Amino acid sequence: MDMLERRLDHLEQVILEREEALKFLDQAYESKLDSEARPKPGTVYGVDIQPNIALGQVIGSPAALVTIVEAWDFG
Amino acid sequence: MRLVPKHMIVHPEQVMMAHVTACAAAKQGKFGDFFKAFWSRGYKAYEEQRDPNLLGQDNVLKIAGEVGLDLARLQQDVVACQRAIDADQAELRKFRVDGTPTFFINGEVVTGGLSKEGFKQIIDRKLAIAEQSGVPGAQYYEKEIRGKGEQSARRSAPSRK
Numbered sequence: 001m002d003m004l005e006r007r008l009d010h011l012e013q014v015i016l017e018r019e020e021a022l023k024f025l026d027q028a029y030e031s032k033l034d035s036e037a038r039p040k041p042g043t044v045y046g047v048d049i050q051p052n053i054a055l056g057q058v059i060g061s062p063a064a065l066v067t068i069v070e071a072w073d074f075g
Numbered sequence: 076m077r078l079v080p081k082h083m084i085v086h087p088e089q090v091m092m093a094h095v096t097a098c099a100a101a102k103q104g105k106f107g108d109f110f111k112a113f114w115s116r117g118y119k120a121y122e123e124q125r126d127p128n129l130l131g132q133d134n135v136l137k138i139a140g141e142v143g144l145d146l147a148r149l150q151q152d153v154v155a156c157q158r159a160i161d162a163d164q165a166e167l168r169k170f171r172v173d174g175t176p177t178f179f180i181n182g183e184v185v186t187g188g189l190s191k192e193g194f195k196q197i198i199d200r201k202l203a204i205a206e207q208s209g210v211p212g213a214q215y216y217e218k219e220i221r222g223k224g225e226q227s228a229r230r231s232a233p234s235r236k
Contacts, residue, residue, distance in 0.1 A: 037229045041183065045182045047167070047224075051163075052163070056103075058080075058101075066205065068180050068181075069081060069179040070176055071172045072083060073086070073094075073176075074093040
């Protein structure tokens with residue numbers, strides 16, 4: 001019985017270690033995906049413009065069918 | 076057509092004051108006036124003369140005064156505007172914008188230098204799509220672009236079973 005318990009403890013420890021290793025690899029992979037991600041041409045991205053509209057940081061008609069969001073820097 | 080500039084400051088040491096002032100101008104209903112004035116009398120002048128003072132506080136406030144900003148109110152808005160600038164940059168980071176200018180034309184990204192004709196082609200295509208949708212202009216962006224578009228540029232990792 002003792003031997004079985006020890007064996008079970010060992011297996012549980014192995015599983016725990018593997019789960020931790022997989023979690024670490026998942027995080028590393030997610031981080032790699034993040035660093036490589038770029039907006040893709042042809043995809044529509046829903047950038048939030050409500051704060052800018054509320055602030056008055058907008059030029060042109062609110063009824064325009066085309067909205068251009070510009071990431072802008074005075075430099 | 077509508078232009079929504081979002082702050083994405085690459086050189087804060089040079090232009091933070093101008094961006095804060097642009098935000099304060101927006102709060103006073105004069106964003107377009109300051110935006111255009113600073114490009115011509117601030118940045119363009121700096122490019123021609125290479126005088127860093129043209130980007131500095133004195134010139135920014137001079138231009139702000141010339142376009143009719145209430146400078147006392149501007150001072151009161153500095154903290155709120157810094158928060159608004161941070162929020163713009165955080166939103167753009169979700170879409171992995173890491174340079175300027177970057178445009179989203181009805182949600183479609185255009186980076187770097189695109190010719191005027193290239194812009195026109197994309198705008199015409201987007202306009203045709205919007206017209207066909209039957210959605211009124213005042214609702215189009217929120218409903219069709221913000222509502223249906225991707226909410227970030229991040230790729231999802233395949234799920235491991």
